[in-house]
Each structure stands twice: as C-alpha cells, then as structure tokens.
Amino acid sequence: MKIPVVKDILSANDQVAAENRTVFDAANVFVANVMASPGAGKTSMILATAKHLPPEIRLGVIEGDVASSIDADAIAAHDIPVVQINTGGNCHLDAPMISKALTHLPLTEIQLLFIENVGNLICPAGFALGANIAVVVASVPEGHDKPYKYPGMFASADIVLLNKIDLIDVFEFDVLDFRRGVGLVNPEVPIFPICCRTGEGVDAWTEWLVEHIHAD
Amino acid sequence: MHELPVTQGILDVALTAAQQAGGCRITRINLVIGELSSIVDESIQFYFDILSRGTLAEGACMAIQREPAQATCQDCGFQWNVSIPLVPSCPSCQGHRFQVTGGRTFYVESIEVNDEDSSGEGYSERE
Numbered sequence: 001m002k003i004p005v006v007k008d009i010l011s012a013n014d015q016v017a018a019e020n021r022t023v024f025d026a027a028n029v030f031v032a033n034v035m036a037s038p039g040a041g042k043t044s045m046i047l048a049t050a051k052h053l054p055p056e057i058r059l060g061v062i063e064g065d066v067a068s069s070i071d072a073d074a075i076a077a078h079d080i081p082v083v084q085i086n087t088g089g090n091c092h093l094d095a096p097m098i099s100k101a102l103t104h105l106p107l108t109e110i111q112l113l114f115i116e117n118v119g120n121l122i123c124p125a126g127f128a129l130g131a132n133i134a135v136v137v138a139s140v141p142e143g144h145d146k147p148y149k150y151p152g153m154f155a156s157a158d159i160v161l162l163n164k165i166d167l168i169d170v171f172e173f174d175v176l177d178f179r180r181g182v183g184l185v186n187p188e189v190p191i192f193p194i195c196c197r198t199g200e201g202v203d204a205w206t207e208w209l210v211e212h213i214h215a216d
Numbered sequence: 217m218h219e220l221p222v223t224q225g226i227l228d229v230a231l232t233a234a235q236q237a238g239g240c241r242i243t244r245i246n247l248v249i250g251e252l253s254s255i256v257d258e259s260i261q262f263y264f265d266i267l268s269r270g271t272l273a274e275g276a277c278m279a280i281q282r283e284p285a286q287a288t289c290q291d292c293g294f295q296w297n298v299s300i301p302l303v304p305s306c307p308s309c310q311g312h313r314f315q316v317t318g319g320r321t322f323y324v325e326s327i328e329v330n331d332e333d334s335s336g337e338g339y340s341e342r343e
Contacts, residue, residue: 001240001331005233005324009225009247091218122254123218126322148302151252152320177304184287184302184316185252 020130285319
C-alpha cells in the first residue's frame with residue numbers, strides 16, 4: 001500500500017527555526033546567518049561591521065565551529081556578547097543548536113545578532129536557523145568559479161559580500177564571471193565588494209544592513 | 217556529514233507517516249531530491265540502513281527521484297537541464313545571460329507499507 005506523504009525532509013528543523021524566529025521577533029532582534037567557506041573572513045567581517053554600526057544598534061554573536069573557541073575569543077575581546085557552539089564535527093549549525101544557545105544571550109540588550117555558521121559552502125544552506133537574512137561571504141582567493149560549483153549556497157543568499165578585494169589582481173579574480181555565476185541562481189541579490197583588512201566597502205554594506213534592520 | 221541529519225529527517229518523516237497509517241512496516245520510501253541539492257544517493261541508503269535498525273523502516277529501500285534543474289537562456293531562449301558545476305555560457309548561443317530554476321526540492325513523496333503486517337510487532341518507533 002502506498003501512502004502519500006509530501007513532507008519536507010528537514011521539516012522538524014524548519015519547525016524549530018520558526019520558533020527561534022518568534023523569539024527573535026519578540027525581542028526585536030534582527031538576525032543574520034553568516035555563511036562562507038573556511039577562511040573567507042566571516043569573523044573579520046563581523047568585527048569590521050561592528051566598528052561601523054551606529055550606537056543604537058548593539059551587536060551579539062553566536063559562533064559556530066567544529067571545535068575550539070578561537071573565533072569566539074576574538075569577538076569577546078571586543079566586548080561583544082558571544083556564545084560559542086561547538087558542533088563536535090557536524091558541518092553546519094541547525095535550528096535546535098541555536099535554540100539552546102539563545103538562553104545564554106542577552107537578547108533584550110541587543111538589536112542585531114550575527115550567527116557565524118560553520119565554514120562550509122554546502123550544508124549550512126540547507127538548514128534554516130530562524131534568521132531574517134542569509135549573508136554569504138565569498139573571498140577572492142577562493143576563485144571566481146565558486147558560484148558555479150556551489151549554486152545552492154549562492155541561491156540561498158539575501159546578500160553576497162565579496163571579501164579580500166585588495167587581492168583581485170594577485171589572484172587574477174574575474175569579478176564579472178563571479179557576478180554572472182551568482183546571477184544564474186540569484187539574479188536580484190546585491191553583491192557588495194569589501195575588504196575587511198583595509199575597511200574598503202564595509203561602510204556601504206553596513207549601511208545596507210542598518211536600513212534592513214530599521215525596515216524590519 | 218550532511219547526509220546523516222538529512223537521513224534522520226527522512227526516517228522521522230517516514231516513521232510518523234507509518235504510525236499514522238496504523239503502524240505498518242515500511243518497505244519503500246519514495247524521495248524527490250533536487251539536482252542541485254548536493255545529496256549523494258548512496259550515502260543516504262548507507263546511513264538509512266544504520267539509523268533504521270529496530271524501527272518500522274528497517275530494511276526499507278530508498279527510491280530517489282531526481283528533480284532536474286533547468287536553465288533558460290535569456291538571449292536565444294534555449295532551455296537545457298543543468299547539474300553541478302553550472303556552465304558559464306549557453307550551449308546554443310554562448311551567451312552569459314541565463315537563469316537556473318528548480319533542482320532544489322527535497323521531500324518524502326510517499327512511503328510504501330506492508331498491509332499484512334499492521335501490528336508492527338517487534339518494532340517500535342525510535343526517538
């Protein structure tokens with residue numbers, strides 16, 4: 001006997017993600033799920049952005065890592081409230097992990113929460129966390145072909161940050177080819193070139209972010 | 217590692233459906249998985265065989281139907297099915313302006329159960 005089901009495989013995760021979102025909305029916290037490959041500059045982007053945020057927008061961070069608290073320590077050194085999640089080998093964060101971490105964050109004291117996902121261009125895109133936006137950080141040394149190889153990740157983005165643009169000449173990075181690749185699966189998504197080392201472009205991206213926080 | 221939680225999700229959805237149908241043993245799970253979803257069929261069956269032990273789904277086979285992803289060239293209108301990695305230009309006119317749609321679905325379409333074994337004796341649903 002055949003029984004029709006038609007149910008999303010990750011519906012249990014999606015359910016918890018929706019509950020997380022309810023908690024975020026009730027506390028008036030805007031949440032960005034930051035995804036990228038390892039070394040693209042997720043932590044650097046968070047720290048660079050923190051410098052440009054207006055004083056009325058206070059930041060909190062959830063750090064997802066396979067192991068270690070290296071990134072969380074870097075964030076905490078700037079007096080930003082941070083919670084570390086060690087996934088113990090899991091390649092992505094999921095909604096229940098965020099649900100547990102939330103109890104350790106001062107949600108009533110922050111307006112913006114960055115969730116730094118595990119460095120990986122495949123799995124994190126499949127697991128909703130309850131965030132308002134997905135921020136995908138790509139970086140020049142990874143090469144301009146990444147959108148063609150990881151279309152699922154770039155399709156999931158609400159904004160793409162292209163980091164380390166000071167290295168475009170060194171790596172002979174073809175910005176047009178990169179933009180075309182992103183456009184194949186996500187034609188409307190804004191792409192902001194940034195350099196966390198020099199600060200170039202970080203103000204423009206932060207301005208975009210603040211506008212979206214206020215509009216929410 | 218991606219396939220492990222995905223497979224757990226498949227098992228949970230299938231077991232819930234089987235319980236609602238009266239606790240029949242599951243013989244087959246029909247899945248629809250998009251071409252761009254980065255899921256390896258063999259890994260799913262491998263993890264499933266381990267995770268389903270002692271459940272109503274033990275020994276069930278997974279039938280995976282791939283949902284294609286389609287590209288449409290905005291210059292010449294040519295349409296073709298794509299897979300990873302995407303090609304940077306249209307195979308017909310070599311233009312760069314095309315859109316990729318579909319290929320990202322990810323669901324349990326149906327399960328098939330053994331009518332004659334509705335008691336589910338000896339099997340219990342896992343947490």
